[in-house]
Amino acid sequence: MTLIDISRPLRSGVPTWPGDTPFHYEVVWSKEQSGSVNVGKLTMSIHTGTHVDAPFHFDNEGRKMIDLSPELYVGLARVIDVSGKASIGAKDLAALPLAGVTRLLLRTASWTNPDEFPAEITYLEEDLGPFLAEKGIRLIGVDVPSVDPLDSKVLSAHHSLHAHDIHILEGIDLERVAPGDYELMALPLPLVDSDGSPVRAVLRPLSATD
Numbered sequence: 001m002t003l004i005d006i007s008r009p010l011r012s013g014v015p016t017w018p019g020d021t022p023f024h025y026e027v028v029w030s031k032e033q034s035g036s037v038n039v040g041k042l043t044m045s046i047h048t049g050t051h052v053d054a055p056f057h058f059d060n061e062g063r064k065m066i067d068l069s070p071e072l073y074v075g076l077a078r079v080i081d082v083s084g085k086a087s088i089g090a091k092d093l094a095a096l097p098l099a100g101v102t103r104l105l106l107r108t109a110s111w112t113n114p115d116e117f118p119a120e121i122t123y124l125e126e127d128l129g130p131f132l133a134e135k136g137i138r139l140i141g142v143d144v145p146s147v148d149p150l151d152s153k154v155l156s157a158h159h160s161l162h163a164h165d166i167h168i169l170e171g172i173d174l175e176r177v178a179p180g181d182y183e184l185m186a187l188p189l190p191l192v193d194s195d196g197s198p199v200r201a202v203l204r205p206l207s208a209t210d
């Protein structure tokens with residue numbers, strides 16, 4: 001099957017939010033010790049690399065990861081290029097044909113060095129919640145660590161999207177992806193109490209028959 005991997009590799013030193021839990025993997029029970037298998041242990045923040053947010057991330061009363069339907073994260077998605085802008089609002093998407101699109105992935109190209117946490121990113125404006133909902137969009141994906149400005153505490157875009165039942169996929173890598181329509185697969189883990197989940201996000205070109 002032809003798949004384009006749009007996930008950021010998870011390895012020691014992968015950029016995290018300043019002050020957040022560093023990514024760490026280690027074998028805690030080696031094949032020599034156990035006599036049969038290597039057994040790993042993983043420590044990481046939910047918001048490192050390619051991940052989805054659950055509403056509980058920014059709303060104490062919000063739904064947790066287990067409460068969100070996996071169906072949102074699999075299906076037809078449109079990739080559009082919105083690079084070169086400081087922010088994206090309804091005015092920037094108004095001229096685009098979005099009829100029938102339920103998952104929209106924005107290529108901002110504003111995370112220029114994937115080995116470092118960005119200093120500044122293209123962020124989403126508050127008016128995208130109502131605008132995208134009116135178009136029938138249920139999931140928005142971005143190639144940056146957040147849909148809001150990195151220093152935002154009010155998280156207007158997160159709240160506006162959530163208020164309109166639009167789910168959030170962050171940290172995808174669209175560097176080598178051409179704009180167009182694909183099948184997205186970005187399933188979160190069934191984490192019962194979690195504010196989100198890391199995902200392996202892939203795109204399948206619609207023309208692929210294998």
Ligand SMILES: N[C@@H](CC(=O)c1ccccc1NC=O)C(=O)O
Pocket residue numbers: 017019020045047053057145146147152170
């Ligand atoms: N809103 C961001 C995460 C975020 O804001 C954050 C993640 C980890 C540690 C601190 C964070 N924000 C601090 O103000 C996100 O949705 O991934």
Ligand SMILES: [Zn+2]
Pocket residue numbers: 046047051052053145170196
């Ligand atoms: Zn997040």
Ligand SMILES: [Zn+2]
Pocket residue numbers: 053145146147158168170
């Ligand atoms: Zn977020």
